[in-house]
Amino acid sequence: MGKKVEWGRSVEEWIQKYPLLKKMRAYEPVFWMNPHKDTVANVLPTLPLSWKDVLDAEERWKRFAPLIRRLFPETEERKGIIESPLKEIPRMKEQLEGQIGRRIPGRLFLKCDHELPVAGSIKARGGIYEVLKHGENLAVEKGLLSYEDDYSVMASERFREFFSQYAVAVGSTGNLGLSIGIISAALGFRVTVHMSADAKEWKKNLLRQKGVTVVEYASDYSKAVEEGRRQSDQDPMSYFVDDEQSKELFLGYSVAACRLKKQLEQADVPVDEEHPLILYLPCGVGGAPGGVTFGMKLLFGEHVYCFFGEPTHSPCMLLGLMTGLHEKARVQDFGMDNMTEADGLAVGAPSGLVSKLAGKWIDGVYTVEDEELYPILAMLKDTEAMKIEPSSSAALLGWKRFVENPQVEKYIPMEKANHIAWTTGGLFVPEPLMEEFYRRGKDHLSKE
Ligand SMILES: Cc1ncc(COP(=O)(O)O)c(C=O)c1O
Known part of the structure; x- marks a missing residue:
């Protein structure tokens, strides 16, 4: 009813x-x-x-290319x-x-x-993009980075320490979790992936190997997202990548x-x-x-x-x-x-x-x-x-x-x-x- x-x-x-x-x-x-x-x-x-937003996203990917090259040979x-x-x-x-x-x-x-x-799937496009943008925002805001810098400096211990104060979280059926987990861990963020019951065991294991916290749910994807969002919202230092609502993911793709x-x-x-x-x-x-x-x-x-x-x-x-x-x-x-x-x-x-x-x-x-x-x-x-x-x-x-x-x-x-x-x-x-x-x-x- x-x-x-x-x-x-x-x-x-x-x-x-x-x-x-x-x-x-x-x-x-x-x-x-x-x-x-x-x-x-x-x-x-x-x-x-609009098209301007797509171009802006493409420019951001270019700024990050030296860092990606350094982190992922x-x-x-x-x-x-x-x-x-x-x-x-x-x-x-x-x-x-x-x-x-x-x-x-x-x-x-x-x-x-x-x-x-x-990250081995299309979800790398959106997921990695959104975490990079978040990292850029934090670093620029705190005066550690300017848009003209060589972004490979972000692979340094100084940046890892800086990012480790912050958390990233996401709800996923598997592949978005992989992309967010891999890039967040590589930058030094604390990262939690909330996985739905459909997520395959090997995807969870791969993430754990990379130091990612994996939370498992017996229910479907919508529930994993809802719970992940709720938990992340309780921590002011945590950023939730919202697969159901994110414009950043969308632009990354x-x-x-x-x-x-x-x-x-x-x-x-x-x-x-x-x-x-x-x-x-x-x-x-x-x-x-x-x-x-x-x-x-x-x-x-x-x-x-x-x-x-x-x-x-x-x-x-x-x-x-x-x-x-x-x-x-x-x-x-x-x-x-x-x-x-x-x-x-x-x-x-x-x-x-x-x-x-x-x-x-x-x-x-x-x-x-x-x-x-x-x-x-x-x-x-x-x-x-x-x-x-x-x-x-x-x-x-x-x-x-x-x-x-x-x-x-x-x-x-x-x-x-x-x-x-x-x-x-x-x-x-x-x-x-x-x-x-x-x-x-x-x-x-x-x-x-
Ligand atoms: C292999 C693969 N293909 C397609 C998709 C669909 O992407 P979306 O959920 O953004 O529609 C996913 C999502 O995780 C995926 O893992």
Whole structure:
């Protein structure tokens, strides 16, 4: 009854209004085109963020590059810029076409955030950025740093001592916790990661090895965030990275668009009316795919299309956008259980900030079943020698869903379209576990 008052309708009434909910509640994969979509020109003036904020974030990353290079030698090759390659995957495409039964026009690429250095997932973009910005604010405020300095001074004992007075906290399904934990510990902050029940053991162990305090919850992600926020708020020296509400995280992700633009030019991929670019982005709470969408739409306007992929058991962004309930849409309240092996995507309620900042630019949302994740992971290893974690498979499944769906031709001229599946995590998965994922995928494929 309480929910009905808050939502203005009972679940049954919502189902009547949005019949797709029936399929979603039965955990059937769906493909939803966003009827609320609007143009960049119409939406931009209504938003609190603009291109200037993205550029400001990119400048901050550049200021920090000498420090990152010093702290994380694996970033040496890119001189302290944390970035992933864009790679075309023709062999994988051919295999997928074999499953579909026809040739699909256009090139298929992976944006390889599964190889992203330092934290091994897309969450590095937002998480590391926000902690760096916080560190910069503190150091500038106390007169220890000016914007013109060589930021590698922050790797010194003096700075570590300074940062050790302060704490950083975050709630996470795993990968955001890794990125916040790793960068905060490297700078010298005291850091606590509140992990939901979905978080994998190896992610918690890795953090503990780095000196991070890990608090475990038997409940889902929203609870871990709520509890983490509550505890952090009690300590005036503690800063909470809020995955559900943070503009900083969002901007950290958005910078990916500037980098991708250059990579597209290098790969000779035009993006214009004749050559649309279609992105498939795995979605949890929405920050990472939302930030990327924001940057890409600002750069390419109506020529880029962004589709979000969610597990059939956790379609929170779809629920929030479709009903207009945004962060008030909890999949559990609609009879779905939020249980999925795609741990990074196991989120029951979407970020209100993202659905408001990027909701009208999201072209659509599709859902994927857990069992579909493993065969994709195995095929990618066999065809392209790339290793991704299960959540990342949701990206490639987007391409498959998309090209199999006849209704999309009505919206997007497909003949000369190019496609990017954004593989969001994988680098740090321990080898025995990766082997287990692979076996599972192979078993599945042998039964097909
Ligand atoms: C591997 C992976 N992919 C995608 C996502 C989705 O990011 P977001 O929760 O910001 O939507 C996550 C989130 O943790 C993740 O770990």
